[in-house]
Amino acid sequence: MDLISLLLNNNVSIQHLNLCPNQIMVLGMQILAEILKINTTIRDFHIMKNNIDDQCAKILAEALKINTTVTTLNLGYNLIGDEGAQALAEALGINTVMTILDLRNNLISDLGTQALADALKINKSLTILNLSRNEMKGNNQGAQALAEALKINTSLTNLHLGSNQIGDQDAKALAKALKFNTSLTSLYLEFNQIGDQGTRALAKALKINTTLAILQLKGNQISDQGAQALAKSLKTNTTITTLDLGDNQINNQGVQAFADILQINAAITTLDLGNNQISDQGAHTLANILQKNTTLTMLSLGSNQITDQGIQALAEALQINTTLVEFHLGNNQIGIQGIQALVDTLRTNTTLTILNLYNCNLNHQDLQPLAEVLKTNTTLTILDLYDNQLRDQGVQAFAETLKINTTLTTLDLGYNRIKDQGAEALAEALKINTNLTTFGLGHNKIQDRGAQALLGALQMNTTLIDLELDSLTKIKKSIMSQIKHKLEINYINKQRLRCLQVLCLEKLKELDKIGEIKSLNSTIHDSCITKY
Numbered sequence: 001m002d003l004i005s006l007l008l009n010n011n012v013s014i015q016h017l018n019l020c021p022n023q024i025m026v027l028g029m030q031i032l033a034e035i036l037k038i039n040t041t042i043r044d045f046h047i048m049k050n051n052i053d054d055q056c057a058k059i060l061a062e063a064l065k066i067n068t069t070v071t072t073l074n075l076g077y078n079l080i081g082d083e084g085a086q087a088l089a090e091a092l093g094i095n096t097v098m099t100i101l102d103l104r105n106n107l108i109s110d111l112g113t114q115a116l117a118d119a120l121k122i123n124k125s126l127t128i129l130n131l132s133r134n135e136m137k138g139n140n141q142g143a144q145a146l147a148e149a150l151k152i153n154t155s156l157t158n159l160h161l162g163s164n165q166i167g168d169q170d171a172k173a174l175a176k177a178l179k180f181n182t183s184l185t186s187l188y189l190e191f192n193q194i195g196d197q198g199t200r201a202l203a204k205a206l207k208i209n210t211t212l213a214i215l216q217l218k219g220n221q222i223s224d225q226g227a228q229a230l231a232k233s234l235k236t237n238t239t240i241t242t243l244d245l246g247d248n249q250i251n252n253q254g255v256q257a258f259a260d261i262l263q264i265n266a267a268i269t270t271l272d273l274g275n276n277q278i279s280d281q282g283a284h285t286l287a288n289i290l291q292k293n294t295t296l297t298m299l300s301l302g303s304n305q306i307t308d309q310g311i312q313a314l315a316e317a318l319q320i321n322t323t324l325v326e327f328h329l330g331n332n333q334i335g336i337q338g339i340q341a342l343v344d345t346l347r348t349n350t351t352l353t354i355l356n357l358y359n360c361n362l363n364h365q366d367l368q369p370l371a372e373v374l375k376t377n378t379t380l381t382i383l384d385l386y387d388n389q390l391r392d393q394g395v396q397a398f399a400e401t402l403k404i405n406t407t408l409t410t411l412d413l414g415y416n417r418i419k420d421q422g423a424e425a426l427a428e429a430l431k432i433n434t435n436l437t438t439f440g441l442g443h444n445k446i447q448d449r450g451a452q453a454l455l456g457a458l459q460m461n462t463t464l465i466d467l468e469l470d471s472l473t474k475i476k477k478s479i480m481s482q483i484k485h486k487l488e489i490n491y492i493n494k495q496r497l498r499c500l501q502v503l504c505l506e507k508l509k510e511l512d513k514i515g516e517i518k519s520l521n522s523t524i525h526d527s528c529i530t531k532y
Contacts, residue, residue, distance in 0.1 A: 017042050020074075021049035029056040033063035036070065046074040048102075057084030064091040064098070071097055076104040076130070085112025092119035092126065100128040104160065108134040113142030120149040120156060127155055132162035132188065140170065147173035151180040162190040162216070171198025175205035182211055190244070191219035199226030203233040206240065213239055218272070219247035227254030231261045234268065242270040246300060255282035259289045266295050274328060275303035283310025290317035290324065300328035302356060311338030315345040322351050330358035330384065336366045343369045346377045353379055358412070359387040364394025371397035375404045382410040386440060395422035402429035402436065412440030414468060423450025430457035430464065442468040451475045451483065458486040465491040 024032070024047060036042070052060075057080045064070070080088075085108045092098065108116075113136055120126065136142045143166050150156070171194045178184070194202075199222050206212070227250045234240060255278055262268065283306045290296070301314075311334055318324060339362065346352070367390060374380065390398070395418055402408070413426075423446045430436070441454075451469065458464065465487055469475065 015041055016044040016046075018044075018046040019050065020046055020077075022047075024050040024052060024056065026055055026059070029059045033059045036060075036063040036067045039067070040069050042070055044072040044074075045070050046072075047078075048074050049077045052078040052080060052084075054079075054081050054084035054087075058087040061087035061091040064088070065094045067095070068097055072100040072102075073098060074100075074102040075106070076102045078106055080106040080108060080112075082107075082109055082112035082115075084108075086115040089115035089119040092116070092123045095123070096125050099125055101126060102128075102130040103134070104130045105133040109136060110140050110142035110145075113140075114145040117142070117145035117149040120146070120153045123153075124155050128158040128160075129156060130158075130160040132160045132164065132190075134164055136161075136164035136166065140165075140167075143170035144173040147177040150174070150177035150184060153181070154183050157183055158186040158188075159184060160188040162188050162192065164192060166192035166194060168193070168195050168198035168201070170194075172201040175201035178202070178205040178209045178212060181209070185211055186214040186216075187212060188214075188216040189220065190216045191247075194220040194222070196221075196223055196226035196229075200229040203229040206230070206233040206237045209237070210239055214242040215240060216242075216244045217248070218244045222248040222250065224250055224254040224257075228257040231257035234261045234265045237265075238267050241267055243268060244270075244272040246272045246274040246276070248276055251277040252279060252282040252285065255285050259285045262289045262293050262296065269295055270298040271296060272298075272300040272328075273304070274300040275331075278304040278306065280305075280307055280310035280313075282306075284313045287313035287317040290314065291320045293321070294323050297323055298326040299324060300356075301332070302328040302358075303331040306332040306334075308333075308335050308338040308341075312341040315341035318345045318349050318352065321349075325351055326354040327352060328356040330356045330360060330386075332360060334360040334362065334366075339366050340369055343373045346370075346373045346380065350379050354382040355380060356384040357388070358384050361389060363389040364391060364397070367394055368397050371401045374398075374401045374408065377405075378407050381407055383408060384412045385416065386412045387415040390416035390418065390422075392419050392422035392425075396425050399425040399429040402426070402433045405433075406435055409435055410438040410440075411436060412468075413444075414440040415443040418444040418446060418450075420447055420450035420453075422446075424453040427453035427457040430454070431460045433461070434463050436464055438466040439464060440468045442470045443472055445473050446471045446475065447473050448476050448479060451479045455479055455483050455486070458483060458490075462490055462493065465494060 029052070036045075052075060057075070064073075080103065085103070088101070088103075089112075092101070108131065113131065113134070116129070116131070120129070143161065143164070146159070146161070147170070150159075166189060171189070174187070194217065199217065199220070202215070222245060227245065230243070230245075231254075250273060254276075255273065258271070258273075278301060282304075283301070286299070286301070290299075306329070311329065311332070314329075315338075318327070334357065342355075362385070367385065367388070374383075390413060395413070395416070398411075398413070402411075418441065423441070426441070427450075446469065451471070454467070454469070467483060467487055469480070469483065
């Protein structure tokens, strides 16, 4: 029985339908639309990257007026323009079940956005709307229409408007809406043109708004003035937990403003200041705060102007701090002294699980101490060393580490000038290692010999499920195909194990034996509860 027959017969096993990427034309959409009018099982419908245009969107919209089960519709990366958006907006005025609509990377401009905004004034089911990477223009009617809708709408919790040339006037309109809106928890405005004026308006709104938790302002030409305004608003705001100000123009003065606030604010857990203009002075300022702050769990300072001196101060702070779990320091001017300071921290710190040191021009001598400390560190799970100068000589040290380390699950050594000899050393480690699940070796110089060694290791390794190996030199397709097949087997077996553990856990609950298992082996108990 083919897929269409299954769908027409409401096969209960098909609740998630993913048809991307394909080339669904008008006839194909007409068939799908007719199915959606009668099907009562599909919940998630993904048709990204299908060249769907306005005509196809109109056909689909008519079906959505009737369908009562699809809650998630992903139409991203298509060719839907204003007419298609208007048709979908009309359907949203009738449809009462859809909760997620993804229209990212289409061709929707002001007219289509206005229609969707009007629909939001009526619709009471939609919680997530993604309009990022469309064709709104700076200081436009579309964004301002959405702002007016937010004053009325009470269901939308996530709004994505990134990369739409949204200007300061649009930001001011959205800020006014935030003073009234009580449902929005996440607002994504990355890579627009908001600037300091728009940021100041948003900052004023945050003094009043009590629901917004995530504010994404990456890449918006924000300087210290905008940063200082945001920091000032956080003296009273107690709901913002995630603030992304990466890719802006913030320097040490802006950092000082946030440092002052982090002594008072107990809500912020995630702060991204990557790709700004922060130097060692700013790093020292943040280091002082990290010794006192007890709420921040993620801090990104990648792509700034921090040298060993700043890294040393930050590393020393982490010997005291007990809450930070994710630290991004990539693309800074880190040398052996900075690495040694981080190594000293990893000997005692028991909370840091993610460390990013990509593109720091670190060689095998710089990274040797890091490889050594990971033999005893039991907390770090993700390490990113992409785009450094490890080479085969340095890889040997990490291969020895992988034979001993029992906690690292993700390691990225891509773009490190690794050749076959290094790949062979890593392959020997993979025969022993039982915890690594994701391994990045892309953009190196590994050839057939090294790839064959890795394939041999996979005959013994049963835990690795993702191995990036798009080498700068060509590897035989037959070897790559066998590696892919073995990784797929590992993945399937992992899923089967999860299912088995779920069944066992449910049976234990049914028999009221969970407490007994916890008393016998708390590790197994906690693993089942948290992972499955």
